[in-house]
Amino acid sequence: MRVAVIGAGVIGLSSALCIHEQFQGLVPSLELEIYADRFTPHTTSDGAAGLWQPYLSDHGNLQETLWNKETFDYLLGHMHSAAAKEMGLFLISGYNLFTEPVPDPSWKNIVLGFRNLTPKELELFPGYSYGWFNTALMLEGRSYLPWLTNRLTQRGVKFFHKKVESFQEVSGDGVDVVLNCSGVRAGDLQPDPELQPGRGQIIKVLAPWVKHFIITHNLNSGIYNSPYIIPGSEFTVLGGIYQHGNWSEENSAKDHKSVWDSCCRLLPALQKAKIVAEWSGLRPARRSVRLERESIRLGNLQAEVIHNYGHGGFGITIHWGCAMAAARLFGNILQEKKQLGTPPGPRL
Amino acid sequence: MASPKVAVVGAGVIGLSTALRITETCPSCSVTVLSDQFSPNTTSDVAAGMLIPHTYPDTPIHRQKQWFKETFTYLFAVSNSAEASEAGIHLVSGWQVFKTTPKEELPFWSDIVLGFRAMSEAELLKFPQHRFGQAFTTLRCDCPPYLLWLEKRLKAAGTQMYTRKVGDLWELHNEYDIVVNCAGMGAQQLVGDKELFPVRGQVLKVHAPWVKQFIRDGDGLTYIYPGIHRVTLGGTREKGSWSLSPDAGTTRDIFDRCCSLEPSLQGAQGIEVKVGLRPSRQCVRVQREVLSQGGVKLPVVHNYGHGAGGFSVHRGTANEAAHLVGECISALQGSSSRAKL
Numbered sequence: 002m003r004v005a006v007i008g009a010g011v012i013g014l015s016s017a018l019c020i021h022e023q024f025q026g027l028v029p030s031l032e033l034e035i036y037a038d039r040f041t042p043h044t045t046s047d048g049a050a051g052l053w054q055p056y057l058s059d060h061g062n063l064q065e066t067l068w069n070k071e072t073f074d075y076l077l078g079h080m081h082s083a084a085a086k087e088m089g090l091f092l093i094s095g096y097n098l099f100t101e102p103v104p105d106p107s108w109k110n111i112v113l114g115f116r117n118l119t120p121k122e123l124e125l126f127p128g129y130s131y132g133w134f135n136t137a138l139m140l141e142g143r144s145y146l147p148w149l150t151n152r153l154t155q156r157g158v159k160f161f162h163k164k165v166e167s168f169q170e171v172s173g174d175g176v177d178v179v180l181n182c183s184g185v186r187a188g189d190l191q192p193d194p195e196l197q198p199g200r201g202q203i204i205k206v207l208a209p210w211v212k213h214f215i216i217t218h219n220l221n222s223g224i225y226n227s228p229y230i231i232p233g234s235e236f237t238v239l240g241g242i243y244q245h246g247n248w249s250e251e252n253s254a255k256d257h258k259s260v261w262d263s264c265c266r267l268l269p270a271l272q273k274a275k276i277v278a279e280w281s282g283l284r285p286a287r288r289s290v291r292l293e294r295e296s297i298r299l300g301n302l303q304a305e306v307i308h309n310y311g312h313g314g315f316g317i318t319i320h321w322g323c324a325m326a327a328a329r330l331f332g333n334i335l336q337e338k339k340q341l342g343t344p345p346g347p348r349l
Numbered sequence: 350m351a352s353p354k355v356a357v358v359g360a361g362v363i364g365l366s367t368a369l370r371i372t373e374t375c376p377s378c379s380v381t382v383l384s385d386q387f388s389p390n391t392t393s394d395v396a397a398g399m400l401i402p403h404t405y406p407d408t409p410i411h412r413q414k415q416w417f418k419e420t421f422t423y424l425f426a427v428s429n430s431a432e433a434s435e436a437g438i439h440l441v442s443g444w445q446v447f448k449t450t451p452k453e454e455l456p457f458w459s460d461i462v463l464g465f466r467a468m469s470e471a472e473l474l475k476f477p478q479h480r481f482g483q484a485f486t487t488l489r490c491d492c493p494p495y496l497l498w499l500e501k502r503l504k505a506a507g508t509q510m511y512t513r514k515v516g517d518l519w520e521l522h523n524e525y526d527i528v529v530n531c532a533g534m535g536a537q538q539l540v541g542d543k544e545l546f547p548v549r550g551q552v553l554k555v556h557a558p559w560v561k562q563f564i565r566d567g568d569g570l571t572y573i574y575p576g577i578h579r580v581t582l583g584g585t586r587e588k589g590s591w592s593l594s595p596d597a598g599t600t601r602d603i604f605d606r607c608c609s610l611e612p613s614l615q616g617a618q619g620i621e622v623k624v625g626l627r628p629s630r631q632c633v634r635v636q637r638e639v640l641s642q643g644g645v646k647l648p649v650v651h652n653y654g655h656g657a658g659g660f661s662v663h664r665g666t667a668n669e670a671a672h673l674v675g676e677c678i679s680a681l682q683g684s685s686s687r688a689k690l
Contacts, residue, residue, distance in 0.1 A: 080475070086616040091559040094442040094486075113472050114484055122463050122486070125429055125440075134464055134486075136442075136472070136562070210439040210491070210577045212561045234559040270433035 002031050002335075005171035007190070008182035008310075009037035009160070011046040011142060011320045014149035016180055016309055019324035020331050021156050028335065035153070036171055038164035041146035045184055046316060048203065048282040050231035050238040051089065051141040052214055053318045056224050059107040062289055066107045068322025073111050075321045076138050089144025089234065094136040095214030096122070098129035103220070105133075112137045126267065129217065137214075140317050141233055165190070168297055172304035178334055179297075179306045180327065185285035187310040193291070196311055199284035200247035201225060201240060202256040204264075206274040208237040215267060217241075225314055228263035236277060239264040243314070245286065252279045287311030292323055294330050305334050353378050353678050356521050358539070359531035359653070360384035360510065361393035362490070365499035366663045367531050367652050370671040372506040375678065381525070382503065385514035385535075388496035392533055395552060395625030396660060397574040397581035398437075398490035400424065401445075401565065402458045403658030407632035414457050416665025421461050423664045424488045434577075437494025441575060442486040443563030444468060446479040446610075451567055454481075458661075462487045476610065479566075490660050491577045515539065518640065522647045527677045529650045529670060533628040536653045542634070545654055547626035549590035551599050553582040553607075555617035564610045569657070571606040573614070580617070582607040586657075588629075595622040630654030635666050637673045648677040 006017045017033055025031050041047050053073055059066045079085055080092065096118065109115040118132040126132070150160075165171055165183075168190060172179050183190055185198050211232045219227040225243035232238075241263055242256050257279060265271045287310075295306045309327045312319055355378050357368040368382050388394055402417050404410075428438045446468070459465040468482035476482065500510065515521065518539065521528050530536060537545045557580045565572040574581040582603055600622050608614045634654045640647040652670040655662065 081612050083612070083615065085613045086559060089559075091561065091613065093561045114466075114469055116464065116466065119464055134442075139559075208434070209558065210434050210437070212439060212441050212575060232561065269429065269431040272431050273434045 010044040013182035046142040071322035089141030199286035200244040203240040205278040208274040356525040361391040364531035366667040370667040402661040416662035420664035436498040437491035446482040447567035549587035557617040629656035
């Protein structure tokens with residue numbers, strides 16, 4: 002049984018690991034291959050700050066909320082392991098700021114210690130009159146992706162550096178299942194008008210005195226179009242750009258100024274911070290995550306494709322829940338092909 | 350008295366902050382700081398600089414609360430300004446955890462720190478040996494940056510600073526009108542205070558930049574305090590010990606205790622071991638005194654004995670000491686005008 006995974010961002014690597022962990026013992030002939038045009042540190046996941054936090058509203062998409070919770074609980078369970086540091090995983094607290102009261106988010110009981118901000122805390126943030134404080138997790142892509150890669154390599158999974166132009170390319174030659182984790186460029190494999198880039202631009206600075214994340218929200222301009230400050234283990238990420246439909250991966254001077262000025266207004270101490278890098282990335286935005294099976298006829302062959310893309314700006318937040326869901330779909334395929342007696346139970 | 354000459358003995362957080370406050374309340378004063386040690390070699394440099402008050406048994410609680418409130422308010426404003434990074438002042442959130450529920454569930458300072466609340470069951474899961482906890486956000490004065498920032502502001506205000514070991518306050522009576530004694534542990538010898546005793550503390554300063562939250566055991570012995578570049582791991586409270594030499598067994602013990610609270614510290618790098626002697630006393634001595642010798646008077650303001658709580662109350666006690674200096678000046682001016690009659 003050969004499985005081709007397209008994409009080596011957080012979604013591709015974690016889905017591959019999840020499937021291999023669950024099924025390698027049950028399907029001895031299982032061979033996984035990962036194809037990608039970009040590997041860490043050049044993927045979209047590497048540029049993300051890595052903060053676990055869903056959007057403000059799940060738009061009634063309970064499934065995504067459950068996948069977010071599954072991911073948080075899975076990561077929290079790893080907090081005490083020796084692997085946490087290597088994974089780039091650590092606890093972090095911080096602030097979400099608003100100019101008016103808002104309903105509590107779907108994730109208020111998933112994170113730790115969720116509460117409203119006190120008046121004294123709000124004094125720190127002139128212009129914001131309402132907000133939340135909670136403890137969440139950071140999972141830094143530049144550590145997590147290499148960690149996933151190491152786990153996969155240890156398991157004998159093979160990596161191929163190539164841009165896959167079609168499902169056909171990888172599905173011949175005994176490959177029964179294709180796992181499509183191609184992120185923002187999934188449209189190149191199969192047109193999807195619902196998938197659009199949500200362009201972001203960030204500035205990485207040295208500001209080691211910042212110990213909290215600070216995320217502001219402007220309900221008019223939409224998610225991530227308001228300044229945010231997220232301290233990592235080495236650098237602090239300043240951001241606040243979300244441009245729907247913009248495919249440019251070039252840094253824009255205008256966006257730089259917007260991010261810099263608005264973040265320095267939010268946290269005056271940043272004025273003295275040293276800028277070390279700038280980066281633009283394309284969030285794979287979609288109304289909902291595409292996580293489903295599709296049978297594709299390619300010539301006289303039939304391939305099963307599991308789509309797992311469109312995670313917008315919450316890929317890290319939702320990744321493990323989606324990986325588990327993709328693994329369940331894989332289990333169904335195995336059952337149908339009579340490769341398995343009974344499907345595997347839920348894996349904790 | 351046109352320009353009273355004030356000598357401040359001691360250049361730790363107490364000496365420097367008191368000197369600075371005096372330059373603010375008495376702009377006509379000429380202030381000089383004298384100390385045998387300056388940053389990075391003071392007791393304050395060893396401390397983590399966390400604003401979590403120590404309770405002094407014999408100082409009235411309302412006075413301790415006032416000191417803490419003034420200190421917190423002052424530093425809160427600095428943390429929110431462009432100077433925050435240079436001053437080494439930053440907010441930090443975290444947990445204080447208890448193996449047994451404390452008698453006093455609400456410490457006197459709970460309404461001064463930010464967002465104080467009991468920890469949730471979910472948060473306590475991270476600490477299987479602990480049954481109760483408090484979550485809050487407070488401030489840290491990272492040293493040396495904070496002391497260096499105080500020194501910079503003192504220089505800008507025209508304060509002179511000299512490395513000098515003062516053996517006896519009377520040494521200073523010819524050059525200075527008023528002496529402010531912020532000598533910390535040195536006050537034991539300087540003024541013969543037998544109520545002052547050292548409480549030895551050993552700490553480790555490690556590189557673990559992924560640690561963003563503080564964790565403190567309510568017994569005060571084990572703590573993890575993230576600073577700007579290093580995380581301070583502690584500690585010990587050895588009453589009566591004068592030893593400034595690091596102890597290897599203690600280092601191992603501190604590291605183990607901290608790793609049991611935060612396992613990821615196993616991956617910490619670059620361990621530096623430091624020792625400081627907390628200048629401890631049943632109550633902080635903030636007091637005026639007029640020394641007298643052979644007809645000569647020397648007004649002294651004492652500001653020492655802050656033990657484990659120096660950073661938490663430093664601005665408050667500096668305010669009080671500066672006020673007492675003002676009283677000394679008035680008294681001197683009163684007596685000098687009487688002398689003129």
